[in-house]
Amino acid sequence: MSQNIKEDLRALTGLRGVAAWLVLFYHIRTGMAGYMPSDIIDFFAKGYLAVDLFFILSGFVMYLNYADRFQSLKLSYYKKFMARRIARIWPLHIFILLLCCSFVAILTATGRADHTGYPIIELPLHIILMQNWGFTDALSWNHPAWSISTELFAYLIFPFLASYIAFHRYSSLTLMSAIILLTGLLAFYFNILGYDKLGQDIAKTGLIRCLIEFSIGMIICALWNKWKTTPTIAIIASALIFLISLALLLLGQLQEVFAIPIGFAAFLLCNALLAQNPKNPLGNRVFYYLGEISYATYLVHFIFYIFFKIIFVEDPLFVSPYLVGLYCILVLILSSILYHTIEKPSQRWMNMKFSKAVK
Numbered sequence: 001m002s003q004n005i006k007e008d009l010r011a012l013t014g015l016r017g018v019a020a021w022l023v024l025f026y027h028i029r030t031g032m033a034g035y036m037p038s039d040i041i042d043f044f045a046k047g048y049l050a051v052d053l054f055f056i057l058s059g060f061v062m063y064l065n066y067a068d069r070f071q072s073l074k075l076s077y078y079k080k081f082m083a084r085r086i087a088r089i090w091p092l093h094i095f096i097l098l099l100c101c102s103f104v105a106i107l108t109a110t111g112r113a114d115h116t117g118y119p120i121i122e123l124p125l126h127i128i129l130m131q132n133w134g135f136t137d138a139l140s141w142n143h144p145a146w147s148i149s150t151e152l153f154a155y156l157i158f159p160f161l162a163s164y165i166a167f168h169r170y171s172s173l174t175l176m177s178a179i180i181l182l183t184g185l186l187a188f189y190f191n192i193l194g195y196d197k198l199g200q201d202i203a204k205t206g207l208i209r210c211l212i213e214f215s216i217g218m219i220i221c222a223l224w225n226k227w228k229t230t231p232t233i234a235i236i237a238s239a240l241i242f243l244i245s246l247a248l249l250l251l252g253q254l255q256e257v258f259a260i261p262i263g264f265a266a267f268l269l270c271n272a273l274l275a276q277n278p279k280n281p282l283g284n285r286v287f288y289y290l291g292e293i294s295y296a297t298y299l300v301h302f303i304f305y306i307f308f309k310i311i312f313v314e315d316p317l318f319v320s321p322y323l324v325g326l327y328c329i330l331v332l333i334l335s336s337i338l339y340h341t342i343e344k345p346s347q348r349w350m351n352m353k354f355s356k357a358v359k
C-alpha cells in the first residue's frame with residue numbers, strides 16, 4: 001500500500017490512488033445515504049475490497065522490485081530490505097498514531113472520549129505494527145492501519161518466498177494453478193470460520209487474507225514478466241476472467257472470498273500489461289500524484305473524519321454534499337502536506353541512519 005512502482009508501470013501507482021479513495025468513501029458512505037442514490041452507496045459499501053487490491057498490488061510490486069535481489073537469501077541484504085520497508089511505512093504510521101493519542105487526550109480532557117475504541121493496553125502493539133497479528137479481538141485506534149500491520153508480516157517472509165519458491169522459474173500453467181489453489185485456501189479458511197465476506201472479523205482473518213493475496217500478487221508479477229512482450233492474448237483473457245468473476249459474484253453464483261481474489265488478480269494483470277501504454281489515463285500526472293500520496297490518504301482519512309464530524313457535522317447520518325466536498329478537499333491537502341513534510345523526509349532520514357547501522 002505504500003510502495004513506489006517502477007516508472008514504466010506508473011499507471012499502477014495511479015491505480016493505488018484510486019483504491020485509497022475507494023476506502024475513504026467506504027468509511028464516509030453512511031453520511032451520504034440520505035441523498036446519494038442507493039446504487040452508489042452500495043458500491044461504496046464494497047470499498048473495503050480495495051484493500052484486497054492493495055495486497056495483491058503490494059505482492060506484485062515487491063516481486064517486481066526485489067525478487068532478482070533474493071536469488072539467494074543473504075542475511076545482510078535481508079536486513080537492508082527490512083530496514084527500507086520499515087523506513088517506508090513506520091514513520092507516517094507513528095505520526096498519525098501520535099495524532100490519535102493527542103486527539104483522545106483532548107477528548108478526555110473535555111469529557112467527550114469513549115475509550116472503547118482506544119485501548120491503552122493495545123497501544124504498544126500499534127507502535128510496533130503487530131496489532132493485527134492475532135493478538136487482539138477487534139480493530140482499534142487508527143483502523144486502516146490494520147492492513148499496514150499485516151503487510152509488515154508479509155515483508156518479513158517475502159525474501160524467503162522470493163528465494164526458495166522463486167515463482168518466475170515455474171510454467172505459466174503451474175502459476176495459474178497456484179493462484180486458484182491459494183484462492184481456494186483463502187475461501188476455505190473463511191468458510192471454516194463461517195464467513196463469506198472478506199471484510200468480516202478482520203482481527204482474526206486479516207493476516208491470512210493479506211499473506212495469501214500478497215503471494216497471489218507475486219505470482220501475477222511472474223506471469224506479467226512472462227507475457228509482457230506478447231500481451232494481447234493475456235490482456236483479453238485476464239479481462240474476461242475479471243468480468244466473469246464479477247458477474248458470477250453479482251449473480252450470487254460465486255462467493256466474494258473466492259471471486260474477489262481471482263477477479264482482482266486478473267484485473268491487476270490486465271492493468272499491468274496495459275500500464276506501459278502512454279495513453280493509459282491512470283499514468284497521467286493527476287492519478288500518479290494521487291497514487292504517490294495514497295499512503296498518507298489511507299492512513300489519515302479515518303481519524304480525520306472523526307475529527308471533522310465533531311467540528312462540522314450535527315447529524316453523522318446526514319453529512320451534506322458541501323461538507324463531504326470540504327472533507328475530501330481537506331484530506332487531499334492534508335495528504336499532500338503529510339507526504340512532503342513527514343512521509344518522504346522521515347523515510348530519507350531513516351534510510352540514511354539504517355545505511356550506517358545495517359551492514
